[in-house]
Amino acid sequence: MNIIEIKNLKKYYGKARGIEDVSFEVKEGEIFGFIGPNGAGKSTTIRLLLGLIFPTSGSATIFGKDCIKYGPEIRKDIGYLPSEIFYYDKMKVKSLLKYSASFYSGDHSERISELSKIMELDLDRRIQDLSYGNKKKVGIVQGLLHKPKLIILDEPTSGLDPLMQQKFFDYIAEENKRGATVLFSSHILSEVQQLCDRVAIIKEGKIIKLESMKTIREETYKKITIRGEKLKKSVFNISGTSEIEIHKDELKFFYRGNINKITKIIGSQEISDVLIEEPTLEEIFLHYYK
Amino acid sequence: MNIYIFELKTYLKSALLWSAAISAFIFMVMSFYPGMMSDAELMDQVLASFPEEFLKAFGMAGAISISSVVGFFAFAFVFVQLLLAMQSANYGIGVLSVEERELTADFLMTRPISRTRIILSKFLAVMTALTITNLFVWLSSIGGILIFNNGNEYSFKTISLILSANILFQLYFVSIGMIISVLVKKIRSVLSFSMALSFGMYAIFTIGEVLDTVNLGVISPFYHYDPSYISLHGKYNLMMTLLSCVIIAVCFGLSYILYRNRNIHTV
Amino acid sequence: MNIYFRELKSNLKSLFIWSACLSALFTIWIMEFSAFHGNPELTRILDSVPQAMLKVFSMHTLNLSTLSGFIVLVMQYVIILLGIHAVLLGSSILAKEERGRTAEFLYSLPVKRNKVVFHKMLAGITICVLLLAVSISVVVINSMQYEPNAFFFEAIKDTAAAVFIVQMIFFSIGIFISSIMKRYKKSGSYAVGVFIGAYIISVLIGFSEKLEFLKYATPFKYFEPVLIINEGRFESIYVIISVCIIAFCFIGTYILYPRRDLNI
Numbered sequence: 001m002n003i004i005e006i007k008n009l010k011k012y013y014g015k016a017r018g019i020e021d022v023s024f025e026v027k028e029g030e031i032f033g034f035i036g037p038n039g040a041g042k043s044t045t046i047r048l049l050l051g052l053i054f055p056t057s058g059s060a061t062i063f064g065k066d067c068i069k070y071g072p073e074i075r076k077d078i079g080y081l082p083s084e085i086f087y088y089d090k091m092k093v094k095s096l097l098k099y100s101a102s103f104y105s106g107d108h109s110e111r112i113s114e115l116s117k118i119m120e121l122d123l124d125r126r127i128q129d130l131s132y133g134n135k136k137k138v139g140i141v142q143g144l145l146h147k148p149k150l151i152i153l154d155e156p157t158s159g160l161d162p163l164m165q166q167k168f169f170d171y172i173a174e175e176n177k178r179g180a181t182v183l184f185s186s187h188i189l190s191e192v193q194q195l196c197d198r199v200a201i202i203k204e205g206k207i208i209k210l211e212s213m214k215t216i217r218e219e220t221y222k223k224i225t226i227r228g229e230k231l232k233k234s235v236f237n238i239s240g241t242s243e244i245e246i247h248k249d250e251l252k253f254f255y256r257g258n259i260n261k262i263t264k265i266i267g268s269q270e271i272s273d274v275l276i277e278e279p280t281l282e283e284i285f286l287h288y289y290k
Numbered sequence: 291m292n293i294y295i296f297e298l299k300t301y302l303k304s305a306l307l308w309s310a311a312i313s314a315f316i317f318m319v320m321s322f323y324p325g326m327m328s329d330a331e332l333m334d335q336v337l338a339s340f341p342e343e344f345l346k347a348f349g350m351a352g353a354i355s356i357s358s359v360v361g362f363f364a365f366a367f368v369f370v371q372l373l374l375a376m377q378s379a380n381y382g383i384g385v386l387s388v389e390e391r392e393l394t395a396d397f398l399m400t401r402p403i404s405r406t407r408i409i410l411s412k413f414l415a416v417m418t419a420l421t422i423t424n425l426f427v428w429l430s431s432i433g434g435i436l437i438f439n440n441g442n443e444y445s446f447k448t449i450s451l452i453l454s455a456n457i458l459f460q461l462y463f464v465s466i467g468m469i470i471s472v473l474v475k476k477i478r479s480v481l482s483f484s485m486a487l488s489f490g491m492y493a494i495f496t497i498g499e500v501l502d503t504v505n506l507g508v509i510s511p512f513y514h515y516d517p518s519y520i521s522l523h524g525k526y527n528l529m530m531t532l533l534s535c536v537i538i539a540v541c542f543g544l545s546y547i548l549y550r551n552r553n554i555h556t557v
Numbered sequence: 558m559n560i561y562f563r564e565l566k567s568n569l570k571s572l573f574i575w576s577a578c579l580s581a582l583f584t585i586w587i588m589e590f591s592a593f594h595g596n597p598e599l600t601r602i603l604d605s606v607p608q609a610m611l612k613v614f615s616m617h618t619l620n621l622s623t624l625s626g627f628i629v630l631v632m633q634y635v636i637i638l639l640g641i642h643a644v645l646l647g648s649s650i651l652a653k654e655e656r657g658r659t660a661e662f663l664y665s666l667p668v669k670r671n672k673v674v675f676h677k678m679l680a681g682i683t684i685c686v687l688l689l690a691v692s693i694s695v696v697v698i699n700s701m702q703y704e705p706n707a708f709f710f711e712a713i714k715d716t717a718a719a720v721f722i723v724q725m726i727f728f729s730i731g732i733f734i735s736s737i738m739k740r741y742k743k744s745g746s747y748a749v750g751v752f753i754g755a756y757i758i759s760v761l762i763g764f765s766e767k768l769e770f771l772k773y774a775t776p777f778k779y780f781e782p783v784l785i786i787n788e789g790r791f792e793s794i795y796v797i798i799s800v801c802i803i804a805f806c807f808i809g810t811y812i813l814y815p816r817r818d819l820n821i
Contacts, residue, residue: 013553052395052400053555071404072402087394100401103401103402481745494582506582
């Protein structure tokens with residue numbers, strides 16, 4: 001079943017473009033990545049889903065219900081982790097968490113302490129006195145304390161140290177295993193690489209690619225770097241190689257195709273070193289970003 | 291309910307401060323009554339010799355003799371209203387806009403609640419805070435009169451009528467404040483608006499009083515709930531009160547509709 | 558100088574809105590004066606109303622049927638409204654850098670902090686003067702239809718000076734408060750509190766002779782339009798007090814603000 005269904009969603013701020021024509025679905029139980037350069041429309045799409053802004057045209061449903069009409073109802077099961085956290089003046093962390101929990105039925109105090117422990121969050125401090133990263137943690141706990149079925153993350157790990165980031169990802173992965181669906185917006189491709197099942201790339205308000213991570217990896221090339229004294233470009237110029245570069249004793253290129261063909265050629269040369277890598281998601285997407 | 295309680299807590303300290311300040315002011319002013327009495331008696335004698343039309347032209351017809359307790363109270367109460375106006379305008383303009391000014395909108399509006407619930411809770415919280423202040427105004431007004439009446443008699447009914455208008459007076463500023471806050475894209479300084487609104491209405495009234503013809507004063511709640519009028523006629527100015535209520539209802543209704551459909555943008 | 562111009566520019570919209578609203582207000586008021594113009598009965602009434610009552614509104618010695626008399630009333634409120642504008646401007650002109658988070662940018666530039674303060678002060682004063690100019694122009698233009706005499710223009714000239722001094726008093730108090738308060742968010746409230754307090758004191762003075770001594774505490778009593786227009790004088794003691802307040806606040810700001818920890 002589709003948890004999120006977005007059809008031809010459009011948002012214009014007067015003449016300024018928010019998003020142009022966005023359509024995609026997020027299936028139950030998957031971790032869906034949403035990537036794009038700054039200003040592409042990631043935040044706009046998310047804010048439309050949450051009912052913070054209203055669409056110019058098109059529709060968006062969550063759990064089968066329209067986001068605007070049934071907003072309050074569907075938000076009962078959504079956890080939203082915003083990119084920047086601001087809270088009420090002089091509030092203590094625990095007061096905010098209690099206040100947030102009061103919007104969701106049931107007693108969440110255990111969850112709050114559990115999550116705070118994992119995230120190493122000091123409940124007694126004033127939010128305004130916390131560092132950016134710690135404020136982020138408040139956002140994370142606040143978004144997850146009610147065991148939401150859909151978790152929407154907007155640049156969630158910016159500001160967290162690598163250890164905390166890893167803890168956070170592990171936690172999200174666990175929640176996902178327990179059945180939560182995750183929509184993950186980011187421009188840090190390594191995160192997306194680590195967590196997501198499927199990925200949508202948005203640029204200038206339009207979705208330009210929608211693919212599963214597996215396919216993306218398979219469809220892409222290997223990055224090969226060879227070191228040797230007498231290397232020549234022409235030797236490696238077979239079908240499937242591209243962007244051959246040679247600099248001093250180092251030859252680099254991308255290759256897609258039958259791996260045997262290229263290894264034979266490499267084997268036929270006198271080389272001192274070889275490096276065969278998967279391109280990073282960065283390199284893949286930069287290709288798409290262009 | 292949780293929003294209501296939270297918002298009320300936010301306004302409680304301020305409401306108590308205002309209550310203390312306004313109460314102190316009321317007591318101070320009432321304490322001057324005994325001293326003013328003799329001066330006022332003189333005025334009564336002179337004014338009695340003038341025909342109504344002339345007094346009207348100066349707005350003096352509306353002034354019941356200030357040598358009486360009620361007359362003096364009514365006369366001084368305008369300033370109490372000014373203070374109430376500043377407080378109410380401040381609350382009205384600030385209560386909805388605070389979420390976008392302090393950037394907490396992303397938190398509050400992504401909770402599983404409707405905008406309707408947000409606006410109603412906030413409105414009720416603000417009105418509760420203002421009613422607390424109103425309570426103090428009642429207490430100190432009655433207290434002041436009881437202590438400083440100097441043996442003169444007074445109509446408790448008239449005093450109550452004047453004081454009962456407070457809630458509508460406050461409502462007026464709250465609803466106009468709210469509609470302003472929803473119409474203006476980004477409010478950076480609540481005080482500019484609230485001070486301008488409250489003092490503006492006050493200024494419009496006082497100058498409007500002087501000019502007898504129908505003037506801009508009709509939009510000012512100082513005019514709608516003019517204590518001097520009430521004390522003179524023993525009842526409310528029905529037309530103006532009605533007008534006032536209509537404005538309150540329209541402003542509140544519009545605020546509600548506009549806030550429900552408001553796009554909340556990112557930081 | 559670029560800071561000065563930048564500051565002027567950023568206040569332009571607000572200045573425009575204030576000018577428009579005040580112009581509309583003053584125009585309507587003065588237009589409504591036509592009902593009173595040359596009405597002799599008014600004079601008689603006013604003469605008989607005892608001082609006590611008029612004093613509260615500072616309307617004693619007022620002759621409303623003449624243009625100059627009416628203008629006194631209008632100028633009362635010009636002082637109040639422009640005073641509000643000045644105190645708000647003063648309390649926010651420095652604080653807004655912290656509020657809008659631009660303090661990080663502005664104060665890490667190769668500029669001495671007190672230079673920034675100085676230019677902002679200058680810009681603030683300019684804005685106040687501009688608003689004053691607009692207000693006075695509107696008042697004068699609208700009054701032309703009543704054929705004002707030389708006395709009227711004298712009165713306007715004197716009251717304009719008075720308004721300017723009151724603006725400066727509140728502007729300087731506002732900016733001084735914003736420079737000494739740790740929490741920039743509250744500076745506006747405190748500055749307005751001082752303003753309201755000063756106004757209430759002036760009202761209370763009207764109620765009781767016993768409080769006459771308090772008139773030194775409230776700028777609204779320093780230069781009452783009534784006294785200035787009818788008696789044409791500025792009492793030197795008040796001018797001295799005003800200058801002292803203004804100087805103290807400006808110098809205080811100039812020295813203290815650079816030493817402040819910026820709360821970003």
